[in-house]
Amino acid sequence: MHSINASNGSEEIQHFDNYKDGYKLPRNPNGWYAACLSKELKEAEVKPLSFFGEELVAFRDAQGKAKVVGAYCPHMGAHLGHGGTVVEGKIQCPFHGWQFDGTGACAAAPFAKRTPQSARSNLDGYITEEVNGVVLVWYHVQGKEPDYHVPEIPEMDLKQWMPMQHFTLTFRTHVQEIRENFCDESHFAFIHEQEGPADITWNPEGPLAHHHSHLTWKYFVKMGLTDEKYRFTCDSVFYGPGVLVSRTRGPIDSATIGLCTPIDDEYTQFTLMGTSRKVFPGLNWFNRMSLMKTAKRDVLLEGEIWSHKKPLEKPIYQAHERSMSKFQKWYEQFYDGHSQQETTPLRVVNS
Ligand code: FES
Ligand SMILES: [Fe+2]
Missing domain, CATH: 3.90.380.10 (Naphthalene 1,2-dioxygenase Alpha Subunit; Chain A, domain 1)
Incomplete structure (x- = not known):
């Protein structure tokens, strides 16, 4: 609660900011969430998303399956949702052409002798499912697998x-x-x-x-x-x-x-x-x-x-x-x- 006492002391204005003062709940309860509607994610499109306090991107792999990965390229930090492209089902960074598959693993780094393969060179990958015309993404704070699924309607x-x-x-x-x-x-x-x-x-x-x-x-x-x-x-x-x-x-x-x-x-x-x-x-x-x-x-x-x-x-x-x-x-x-x-x-x- 922020209290502002007016200089004459006779008036008190109170402004409650529920986010700063009140909510103690963690931001992201574990579960399935909508990332976007299926029709909003076209083939060959890279869609920037902001959810869970993070920057993410969605794209479709070579089989047309919707994938959601972290947005920031581990090479030098470009945002894949701004200028990134889909090349043969992989997402390609606009800056120096690194490519990542639907799990977020680095699949190519142009001119490098070996494709980087450490955890640090991968994007974060999210488990995704597509049902009822919705791309769903699984969030779990401890990285546990889904324990339920959303059925067809x-x-x-x-x-x-x-x-x-x-x-x-x-x-x-x-x-x-x-x-x-x-x-x-x-x-x-x-x-x-x-x-x-x-x-x-x-x-x-x-x-x-x-x-x-x-x-x-x-x-x-x-x-x-x-x-x-x-x-x-x-x-x-x-x-x-x-x-x-x-x-x-x-x-x-x-x-x-x-x-x-x-x-x-x-x-x-x-x-x-x-x-x-x-x-x-x-x-x-x-x-x-x-x-x-x-x-x-x-x-x-x-x-x-x-x-x-x-x-x-x-x-x-x-x-x-x-x-x-x-x-x-x-x-x-x-x-x-x-x-x-x-x-x-x-x-x-x-x-
Ligand atoms: S920043 Fe992405 S390839 Fe260099
Ligand atoms: Fe209501």
Whole structure:
């Protein structure tokens, strides 16, 4: 907390900076995170990325597989994301032509008698997977292998569903704040236009967690539409700290994939992909647009709150607000191996 006492002593202005003063959480919980969407990474493209407090680059190898490696060339420190190229599936530095494969290992150093092969001459390599049109990157502070995977989401490809749309926003908040919002029963009434708090059933299962709730849109209630058919059920699965798949069934059936990735000590990138089930041609476009527009409006409202809120050590949860602490207990596992002050991530080298 920064306190500024005005010279006459009668006024005190207080400004709470939640990042400098409050958050004690390590920046990067262990897990799978979105690096980019598949369609954002073209063949032969080198894409610079800033995540986990690091500079990274993504590219596609000779088989078209997405790879993510550290951005700084170990030769003399050029940034591969600025002028780097892909040559026969390897990433080539723009400065003196060193090449690196998808694991980050040095594969060529022009004019050198022998290709350098020490750990120091390699880029850091991250384990990557591509699923549901998303390039996922695995982060573990101690370099452990993934202990879960994100499955295919059938709605992505089924003819009965509209093509996925997405939006991406950056918020000044910790990655946990965005995820635990889904377990905050009361906010559904104020941010998401529901009749009252959500009734959430929370079932953790290792690094996954299943979340079930019923939602009642308050405008349906105002219009007297209170039958069961006007209620939504929402079934969601948390795949670690970075991926949340959510399905609603009701007046509109929808499927969304919520992706959040730590950028640095202050910011988190949030992407929402979403689709709705086709009903009939005139309505399909409208349903998907309403879904995505409403979601974006709501998350922007939340973002304003997340960016300015003060993290409390002891919030005053009420009897109906029972899911936040369950969520936080489940989430603790993703800080395994982190120290409170940890700021330098260890990397995982692809095997
Ligand atoms: S700095 Fe990359 S090859 Fe020299
Ligand atoms: Fe929310």
